[in-house]
Amino acid sequence: MVRRYHAWRVAARACVAPLLAALSFAAFGETSPRKFYVEDIKDAMAAHIQAEVDERGVFHLRDDHTGKMLALKFVKIHDPVRQIDGATYFACTDFEVVGEADKLYDIDFWLRPAGDKLEVFDTKVHKEPRRSLIYGWFKYPRYTFIDDQVVYLY
Amino acid sequence: MRIFAILVLMLPLAVLAAEHGGEAAETKEHGGQPAASKEHGGKPAEKKEHGGKPAEKKEHGGKPAEERT
Numbered sequence: 001m002v003r004r005y006h007a008w009r010v011a012a013r014a015c016v017a018p019l020l021a022a023l024s025f026a027a028f029g030e031t032s033p034r035k036f037y038v039e040d041i042k043d044a045m046a047a048h049i050q051a052e053v054d055e056r057g058v059f060h061l062r063d064d065h066t067g068k069m070l071a072l073k074f075v076k077i078h079d080p081v082r083q084i085d086g087a088t089y090f091a092c093t094d095f096e097v098v099g100e101a102d103k104l105y106d107i108d109f110w111l112r113p114a115g116d117k118l119e120v121f122d123t124k125v126h127k128e129p130r131r132s133l134i135y136g137w138f139k140y141p142r143y144t145f146i147d148d149q150v151v152y153l154y
Numbered sequence: 155m156r157i158f159a160i161l162v163l164m165l166p167l168a169v170l171a172a173e174h175g176g177e178a179a180e181t182k183e184h185g186g187q188p189a190a191s192k193e194h195g196g197k198p199a200e201k202k203e204h205g206g207k208p209a210e211k212k213e214h215g216g217k218p219a220e221e222r223t
Contacts, residue, residue: 035220036219037219037222039221041219083218083220088216090216092214108214144211145213145215146212
């Protein structure tokens with residue numbers, strides 16, 4: 001009787017361990033976030049901007065702080081683009097005011113996976129153009145980052 | 155008066171009659187200086203408006219994304 005019980009226990013262990021491994025792979029293997037790289041982030045940003053601009057190439061954005069509509073032209077993505085956490089990516093960009101190339105907005109974009117691509121889910125004006133008698137137009141920051149969180153300066 | 159005049163005149167002779175030149179060395183019960191005495195040992199604890207240290211400010215959060223190899 002004892003010998004039969006022992007044999008049953010050994011057989012159960014032999015079956016259950018691989019079954020648990022297979023189940024955990026099925027559960028977590030498919031849902032673990034795919035890793036995205038610099039090119040993926042830049043491609044997603046290019047696609048986002050292309051989708052948002054009008055026929056004249058003007059990017060319309062509501063200023064998240066003032067509520068004012070901005071008409072901007074894309075200038076560049078700052079290097080390096082960034083990874084905030086396992087599934088949040090980030091790009092900082094420059095846009096100029098249409099017709100006033102010296103007036104630059106620094107705009108931040110947050111991206112996250114949507115299928116096998118990245119999609120922008122948040123946009124903030126990081127720096128706005130301000131004019132100084134000495135330096136001319138410069139980008140004045142509205143916030144900084146502390147522990148990866150936005151902290152407004154004023 | 156005469157006695158007083160005699161004593162005054164003899165004073166230089168007494169100086170000349172000193173056994174050794176110079177001044178006598180200072181004598182002390184013990185060498186060194188007395189140790190500084192304090193009400194309590196150690197130093198006063200440092201007072202601060204707030205504990206901890208200021209959080210680090212960064213231009214951007216996260217870390218640079220990786221290049222695909």
